[in-house]
Amino acid sequence: MKKIFILLSGFFFFNAIQAQQNFTLEQATQFALVNHTNMKLAQADVQDAEGQLLEYRSTGMPTLNGSVRYEYNPDIAVFILPDFIGPAVDGKLLDYNLIDENQIPPLSNAGFPAQFGTANNFVASLDLNALLFDGSFFVGLKAQRLYREMVANDVQVTAQDVKLNVKKAFLAILITERNNEILDRNLVNLDKTLSETKAIYENGFAEKLDVDRLQLSFNNLKVQKDKVERLLEVNYNLLKFHMGYPIQDPISIEGNLDDLMTDLDIEAVIPTDFSVQSRPEYASLELGEELARINIRRFQVGYLPSLYGFGRYAKQLQRNDLFDNTENPWFTASTVGLNLSVPIFDGFSKKAKIQRARVTLEQTLIQKKTFEQSVKLEVVNARTQFLNAREGVENTKESLDLAENIYETTQIKYREGVGSSVEVSQAEREFYTAQSNYTNALYDLLIAKTDLDKALGKL
Template structure:
């Protein structure tokens, strides 16, 4: 399968110039996985998640802070002392000024988290959050690969339609020339020429529309790949090679969910829910922090001698905090966290069933599309044969121009039906691969 190839950061397509590419589907997907904006942003999200883990780890590492405080007392504060302290004692309070004009304090403090249940659970949750970002990134790559594949197939189908129109136009032009020659020689009527001319005009108009549609789809493919729109892009894969690929069809695939990134994301989300439940339980435990600090206080009345008088202080200790009663809030928060786990379990069960149904439905759609293409191929071959015989009969004078016109119209209708069936087949093939979890990047 083209879609089973592993991810490579180097595009293995033939690049003939800075803005001229010849790419297979595999190379187009690889190009998208290194240039598409959503993929690039997903890589950034992964890096942000790694930084978030390191940030969480840092909460439990030693925290060191330094400070310096300087004060210039323009007026020293006054304190009233009881008059009993005066000599002789008095009933009137005595105003006294304490301190020095210049005061400053320099200190450093170290703190360390010793125990916090929420922090321990937070470490586990941060690693799971990183896992979630990685899986989200993988989902983005799968969605990008799917979108590029469908756009690539769409271009191939329209190119095939254009080839059929060109072949039909060549045959129709020959019939028109032959009929004009017969008309000039008196063996055909003017209405025979006019009918074929109308068909040719309509087919030329259709060719112009399909040509523009092909350009639009090529630009859409470039957009899905993250390629500049002004770049020249040529596709190297062929529809016949893609159709020749074998598609695995299981009678009842009940394990497809294991390969689906959506289920893996739910599993990771369930881990986060379980960790949130543990975090809620941990809030019943106390928190213990240790600290140590050292400082020096400088005092003087003269700024030039400010640092001569220093008074050191140092202290170590710990803080134990324990929220004993909070009105029952933690109990209900814990219950809701447990209910969230139950909801995710239900979602996982529903997703399993949904994926099984999706695989079964896409298998049937693929088989129907495959049969439809085979039928339309037979109809197309039959329409070509009818047109060939009708032309021969007309040239030999045993058939009418109306029969030729009808055969030309039937061929065009058969071609359109074949193109639609072919497009449906390729798209259902991609949908089946995605549903079965076979698109992995």
């Protein structure tokens, strides 16, 4: 629950920044933790699990129901009673010698019509039922609480994925903006060189081929810049999606690759030890294991008897004239009791359920073991990728410095008339390639750092 509180605190953080359209990486992440649909669904699952717990708990609470019943009988039912009065009277008369046997009339099959009941019947009652002991209920209640905890932990798993996607989308924008800035600088420099070469050509000191080569390079850079700008729009839309931000609304970000590289402590990101318990997925698996064990116990205690208590209190009124208080008073009826249910034979239903629950536990243990191995492999691979990316940054930075030096030297030689345009074009292509390689290497390093953080459970 503490982790959920931390996530919900992002809501208040969001209120402080919702009016703005400019986001840092941290602000974008906090916005996503509140607004992304997956986070909303995960929080809804927590609320549903809480509702399931309350619903299940209510089945073990005492229930009290009241009822009021009124009956009006326009025609009271008639019952035929056998003639038990005549023979009794004749018997007494005969005993006292008031008549002789010849004077006793023969028995008749005809009975006497009689009515039982009143025209108005009114009953008000209270019924109480209470669970006194049911082992399955109490074990099931523990399982419901554990399930709620597992669903709450799943919020952390969802948050981890949301953070990962937001950060990668954010980095994609930074790399695209960096490439766009590089293209802008290259276009300015190349346009200057093209103008100078055109002037030299007009003065007869350069060939038309030199101008055409530079013009071709300039046109290619413009095409590449158009592609990068369209890619930048795509990446912004991707970030909006992962943030849960309206696609149609404008947005901008703060930060650049250099700032992130400055904050990156190369030595600190490669820990000497690692515990799989730092991963939120592992906590869910552990809770799943405990839940599977409790489920077995729940079916086992189903063999125990269950005891329920009940009680009833009622007031009854029977009158021909409902409002005649002199006719009949209110009568009281009350009942209390116990109901003991002892399971004797259920067709091996519980046995089958216990067997299936044990299979579920075994599957959970296998999943847990598999996850442990996969995380260890993920950490090893992420470390390797990070080390490779770090080495790649160092190598591409060295290559970039060399390519830039060569490019500047060839331009100087060309302006002084001791170099060729072919050398300039070749040095230019190598310089552009080195720029792209270095920028991509920075991006790869930050992505590798992000994947390593995810593997280590540090997102």
